[in-house]
Structure formats: structure tokens, C-alpha cells
Amino acid sequence: MFENLFLSEKAHTIFTSDNFWFGANNLVGNWSWMDNTPFDFSDWGKGEPKNISNCGAVRIQDGKWITDDCFNAKPFICKTYMPPILSTTTTTTTKTTTIKPTPSAQPCSDPWKYYDKTKSCYKILNNLNWQDANNACFKDGGGHLASIHSLDENIFITNLIPFNPNYHQCSNPNLAWFGLYTVDNEASWNWIDNTPFNFSDWAPGRPGDSGFHNCGLLHGTNCGASYGKWGDGMCDAIVGYSVCKKPAFS
CATH class of the missing domain: 3.10.100.10 (Mannose-Binding Protein A, subunit A)
Known part of the structure; x- marks a missing residue:
């Protein structure tokens, strides 16, 4: 619930539209998240989901969820996860060095x-x-x-x-x-x-x-x-x- 309210509040300060896309969809016959995490929370508005449209959006006014045609253009909010920071320390100093990942010399990593x-x-x-x-x-x-x-x-x-x-x-x-x-x-x-x-x-x-x-x-x-x-x-x-x-x- 906190995350839902947080997104609505942020969207209200950024977007001028009435609603925005998020990661809920019904493309395979049941509502689920695009990132495959458990669909263990919902906050549908009254009469939703209509199940005649396959993608979910959030109403900025109240944070409630609605359904809409997936091909309608809307602003959207992305979510990513903070990667772990790899670090090394020496025995003679407390200085920490961050190691940045480097791409492979090959165009694709195995098994790609x-x-x-x-x-x-x-x-x-x-x-x-x-x-x-x-x-x-x-x-x-x-x-x-x-x-x-x-x-x-x-x-x-x-x-x-x-x-x-x-x-x-x-x-x-x-x-x-x-x-x-x-x-x-x-x-x-x-x-x-x-x-x-x-x-x-x-x-x-x-x-x-x-x-x-x-x-x-x-x-x-x-x-x-x-x-x-x-x-x-x-x-x-x-x-x-x-x-x-x-x-x-x-």
C-alpha cells in the first residue's frame, strides 16, 4: 500500500495526465506483474478490473487502479533494483574502492x-x-x-x-x-x-x-x-x- 501511495504522489508532481502505466497486465488470462513477482496486492477502483482491456494503469487523483487498452499512449513509471556494490579494502588503510562491472569482450555472454x-x-x-x-x-x-x-x-x-x-x-x-x-x-x-x-x-x-x-x-x-x-x-x-x-x- 505504501508503495502504491508513493508512486501516486510522485506521479502527481511529474505528470499532467489523469493516469499512468505500471506493470500489471492480463495478457495471459490472469492479472500478474511484468517482473514475475507475486501478485499479492491490488488496489482496483470501483468496477475494476473490467477485463476487456489487458493493461493496468494508476489514477493519479486517488491512486486506484484501472484497466485500459495497452496501445494507448500514457506516461509510465519504471522500477529497477539497486545492484550490490562490490568493494575491496586494504589492510593498511580504511579506504574503500568501488569496482565497476566491465562488459565482456564478446558481444554476448554465454549462453547467449x-x-x-x-x-x-x-x-x-x-x-x-x-x-x-x-x-x-x-x-x-x-x-x-x-x-x-x-x-x-x-x-x-x-x-x-x-x-x-x-x-x-x-x-x-x-x-x-x-x-x-x-x-x-x-x-x-x-x-x-x-x-x-x-x-x-x-x-x-x-x-x-x-x-x-x-x-x-x-x-x-x-x-x-x-x-x-x-x-x-x-x-x-x-x-x-x-x-x-x-x-x-x-
Whole structure:
């Protein structure tokens, strides 16, 4: 409760809008935090959450939470954690020296894999739903589930995924989440990293129009489409793989 009031008070002195974005969302069918911490507190306004919009905002006037379309532009508040300070001391003086982290000589630290055409790093996760996978990507260096902007990038990513060629079913163990999602019943698709949607590689008949297959999947073998083609699925499904992406070290 204190943190909620603190944010509202700060927002009142900074923003001129009526409300602002924070990290609550309903993209996978239940309200949760983007950083994957437990959703153990809420302060919804009267009649909320409406559950017709998938993102949460805070009313500056009273600090109550409301829901709104995720694509409406609003000011927002970010939260980060203070990293531990590494220090060394000598035996002859009380002077403390702060050691600043230095980037790796390689563009990507292990187990991330570098792709020169996008200047990005990629990593494969196992057995997660879409939002948990995206949260795990974000916790590891500020990444997201991967956006894909060319056929070459699609092929590179598909080849990273250890799909089992001997698995003879088109089911969750041989599918992979990436950063594609929709919030308008599949009328339009977007990337979770907010980059332009300028490339697609859908399998025949996809995306469907079920209204509840709101997250993008990469097909492994035996899914009635070429290896690496895109499908759509229920965001809360746990699938075999997920693909993270983040910028390489500059």
C-alpha cells in the first residue's frame, strides 16, 4: 500500500495526465506483474478490473487502479533494483574502492548467441508459458521474447531451438514462444519489444480467428507447415521452448 501511495504522489508532481502505466497486465488470462513477482496486492477502483482491456494503469487523483487498452499512449513509471556494490579494502588503510562491472569482450555472454545481422543476442529457455518466458528474458539483461524482422533472422532463431526431429506430434513440447502477441482478437499483431511489425512468416491458415490464441509460436516438426513457420496459441500454455532476444554489448 505504501508503495502504491508513493508512486501516486510522485506521479502527481511529474505528470499532467489523469493516469499512468505500471506493470500489471492480463495478457495471459490472469492479472500478474511484468517482473514475475507475486501478485499479492491490488488496489482496483470501483468496477475494476473490467477485463476487456489487458493493461493496468494508476489514477493519479486517488491512486486506484484501472484497466485500459495497452496501445494507448500514457506516461509510465519504471522500477529497477539497486545492484550490490562490490568493494575491496586494504589492510593498511580504511579506504574503500568501488569496482565497476566491465562488459565482456564478446558481444554476448554465454549462453547467449550473437547474430551479427541484428547486432543482438539470443537465448533459449525451456518449459514456460508466454508471460513467464518474457519475464525471464527481461530479468536476464533487459531482454524480451524475440521479435523477428527478416527471413534470415527467422532461420537463425529456428536453428537455435533444439526441436526434436523424432518427435512425431504437433504439440507443446515441439513449439517455441517468441515475442508476438495480439490484444484485439487477432485483428493486428505486435512485438513485445515495441519494434515495428514489418515481417511475418505465418503457416498456412494462420493466424486463426479463435479470439483466444493471442501469442505467437514457432513450429517445430510435424505441425503441417514448414519448419520455423509461425502459429498462434493460448498464452498460458507451457511449451517446450522460448526464444529471448536482447541488444549485444555496445
